[in-house]
Amino acid sequence: MPDATGLELIAQDLRASHPDAVLGTTFFREEATLEVAPARLLDAATQLHARGYSFLASCHGVDYYPAEPRLGVHYQLLDMPNVDRICLKARVGVEDPHVPSLCELWPGANHPEREVYDMFGVVFDGHPDLRRILMPEDYEGHPQRRDFPVGGEPVIFTYNEDKIPGWTR
């Protein structure tokens, strides 16, 4: 991990090239997180990639409900020669959840981004094949959002099998 100072230096470099890119930095329990504006995600990632964080270890979504903006996309980057990690984070609201795709930079982001799209409904602009990956294609809603009902069907027992729709009804 970069230490707190290292994180600030990275943020400063990013601010120098893209003044509106950095929204904040967090250094919590030895984990450096760089929060960037969604529109500047690709620029920030490109810069970090050039800096040595050239391996995309993980990409996942978060729902911060009830905080706003609600949705977040996290990219865990790894600098393999220096064994250094940093988290790149972008937050978007549910009304217009658009984030640039990082597939150009890391082709391996393809499936994780599809999963984030599937589960949280974040739309990745520029993604080559943005379809649902886990849920059926005709599924409605994004099940990992906090306001999505946990669901669960009523359990069919002998006493209520006439009342619950089953295979024959």
Place this chain on the structure above:
Amino acid sequence: MELTREKLGGADDLRIRQLRARDMLRGDISDEELERYVEERVLTTTLDKAVAWARGNSLFPATFGLACCAIEMMSVVGARLDIARFGFEAFRASPRQADLLILSGRVSIKMAPVVRRIYDQMLEPRWAIAMGACCSSMGVFNNYALVPADKFMPIDVHVPGCPPRPEALMHGILKLRAKIQGDPPAGWRERYEAFGTEEVVGAADRPGVNAVNVFQSGETSGA
């Protein structure tokens, strides 16, 4: 200790029976004697009962595992429990050859059409066992992703457990055998509205009740 040797039955008895068999084949015995001869040697039953007996004792399960329950299903075939004792060991790799679908694990919404298709590809008569909590009541995965098996296909036996012990699955299969042997139609007459084909049609208000080839539920044979 003194050993004595005795002939079983005795040579004369065997000779008499041989001669009677010869007479029988020649057509030389008749009437009461013939009647007794036949009674001693012939068992009568209905065709449905005989077929059900055979079906129940040789189920071919489909080789189809969904999740962790499948491991327990495999161990049922292994040496310790050895389902071959009952004649269910021939797991068929094609649904066309199988007549028992053991839903061993959770069925997700995306998997449900696949499972249903496999079930549809199996030939009648076919049975299905919902093994484990997930495909009966969705168990700990009672959320957006899963669907209980009863929603999209008929299930004959539910085996509870998470996962069920192999003994429990065995018990479930033996229950299914009892069901097959005791109630051979398994609802197909109702499903296809195939009334009027009974060998003996019963009372008008209760079709098929006295029919020869229609079994009352609860009537079991053997199991």
